[in-house]
Amino acid sequence: MMLLGVLKRIVPFFLTFAAGLFIASFFVTIASPSFNFQRRSYKMNEMRRLRDENRELRRRNDMLRMQLEEAGPTTGTSFAFDTAEVPLEPPPPPPPRVRHPRHEH
Numbered sequence: 001m002m003l004l005g006v007l008k009r010i011v012p013f014f015l016t017f018a019a020g021l022f023i024a025s026f027f028v029t030i031a032s033p034s035f036n037f038q039r040r041s042y043k044m045n046e047m048r049r050l051r052d053e054n055r056e057l058r059r060r061n062d063m064l065r066m067q068l069e070e071a072g073p074t075t076g077t078s079f080a081f082d083t084a085e086v087p088l089e090p091p092p093p094p095p096p097r098v099r100h101p102r103h104e105h
Contacts, residue, residue, distance in 0.1 A: 021030060 024030065
């Protein structure tokens, strides 16, 4: 007798759950997710490539800077890389706020 009462409660639950999964399958993929590790390796390779490129550019900059320093001033003006000050003009002021009148109904 108790088994019949338990079945009366469990069977409708599973039927409702199955119907819900069936209906949800039209809108969402219910299959297990695929873990795509190729995307991560692509990002890691891209980071490594950018790091190497950055290192190469720094090396080239240092080499060119040394060549400039060895050549000395040719036009009578020298340029100090670390102490160069560029005068900055202040940014323009923000535009005035436009207030829209509120319409009361």
